Amino acid sequence: MAGQEIIKKPLFTVDSVLFTVHEDTLKVLMVKRAQQPFQGAWGLPGGFIDIDLDQNTDMTARRKLADKTGFTPNYLEQLQVISGPDRDPRGFSVTLAYFALVAHQSVASHIDSVEMACWIPVSKLKELTTAFDHRQIIELSRQRLKQKTLYSLLPVFCLPQKFTIGQLMAVIETIIEKPLQRKSLMRRIEASEMFEISNEKISSGGRLAQLYSLKLDANIVNFERNLSI
Amino acid sequence: MAGQEIIKKPLFTVDSVLFTVHEDTLKVLMVKRAQQPFQGAWGLPGGFIDIDLDQNTDMTARRKLADKTGFTPNYLEQLQVISGPDRDPRGFSVTLAYFALVAHQSVASHIDSVEMACWIPVSKLKELTTAFDHRQIIELSRQRLKQKTLYSLLPVFCLPQKFTIGQLMAVIETIIEKPLQRKSLMRRIEASEMFEISNEKISSGGRLAQLYSLKLDANIVNFERNLSI
DNA sequence: TGACATAGTGTCTTAAAGACATTATGTTTG
DNA sequence: CAAACATAATGTCTTTAAGACACTATGTCA
Secondary structure, three states: OOOOOOOOOOEEEEEEEEEEEEOOEEEEEEEEOOOOOOOOOEEOOEEEOOOOOOOOHHHHHHHHHHHHHOOOOOEEEEEEEEEEOOOOOOOOEEEEEEEEEOOOOOOOOOOEOOEEEEEEEHHHHHHOOEOOOHHHHHHHHHHHHHHHHHHOOHHHHHOOOEEOHHHHHHHHHHHHOOOOOHHHHHHHHHHHOOEEEEEEEEOOOOOOEEEEEEOOOOOOOOOOEOOOO | OOOOOOOOOOEEEEEEEEEEEEOOEEEEEEEEOOOOOOOOOEEOOEEEOOOOOOOOHHHHHHHHHHHHHOOOOOEEEEEEEEEEOOOOOOOOEEEEEEEEEOOOOOOOOOOEOOEEEEEEEHHHHHHOOEOOOHHHHHHHHHHHHHHHHHHOOHHHHHOOOEEOHHHHHHHHHHHHOOOOOHHHHHHHHHHHOOEEEEEEEEOOOOOOEEEEEEOOOOOOOOOOEOOOO
């Protein structure tokens, strides 16, 4: 067993599940594939690591997202690696999936190999022809987002820099698919010490709403308890 | 940009952080490296994926652990991917780190390229010459284990098939580095419905202790709250 | 100006963990 | 053999943070 072994290398790719919430709907960024395999099908933005451009896989994810949308996510973390001999017709494939959040913005529809980027409501995914096992990866990602939302305020990254409690509440309710007590959210906002009270308020049909923003140095706090499921 | 690009491929490896608890000490399995790079240093068991032998990266992790120890972990999950141009002198490298648990057992010291496997107390790691960034990976892993122990009963995988509450309590206390109320643990054991009460008890210096075992079909339950830190 | 809408607070209830005394049941020892 | 001791297991009160929901605050609009 000692000595040099000849080992065929698997394909290694980095893909991202970029979520946003818009009009009370959870949406995911998909690109129409310009090339084989799965030409014409919708897939996750991603690609191969470029060891001259990327310092690490996080950079690969960011670079590919920027290429296809023109913007950078507010939040990015690793989801997991999916691998197997049959998930890519070109051969044994290993994909590192990332999970990312951004405030809603229109996609710059940057032309990269004529790939078209688009926000797709996750509820509409089953009607689409999707590439590889990307449907399952999105589902995994959705569950992770939901779980993290129960014990953190991660959904702030789906909002603009200044936001109201009402907006945050709506985004959280969309993600966890449950109503949430405003009181519970306010308690967490205060306890986390992650936010600053802006000196502005905005109109929203009734009493003016206080604007909040993330502190510059804020780290995402994990609470000791989950919201009840 | 369209068309075939020539992309240099990074090295892709799978490494595992296998923990056990023995004599109230958290230990990690390390192997003495028989080859370059870092020949003679201690490193995590792992290696390259073999696309003829492995259906996926989980199998790679299991295979490499079995090669070096002769046994299979009770629990295995992905930790995270670490990547960069400088972490391996051979070039840009991508490692998928796994995190695993097993009941303590003597290592079969299986001879694979004259590599020697050994349980190292995590507190003694800083005195050792370790390969690559494996020290940091172990530290990451330790934090993940600690965190998960606060909201699950994962440490049962560090115990033999039949175990007592006292044993489980000791293992948990070793991992979280805090005392734990026996009452709290018993409540969780009951609420989780993961365990069966054996018809045996064993002596432990005082009143006989009830033996428990994991139900055959048991899934690890995640509790809604953390133990207090 | 009064109805309405949304923002924000007060406070009681509830669920699960922490603290700790008490009971149970074995082994060891005088 | 009984008393001391050790560890197991339970009872129960306290504490903490979320849920429920009524109530107050303050804006817009008819």
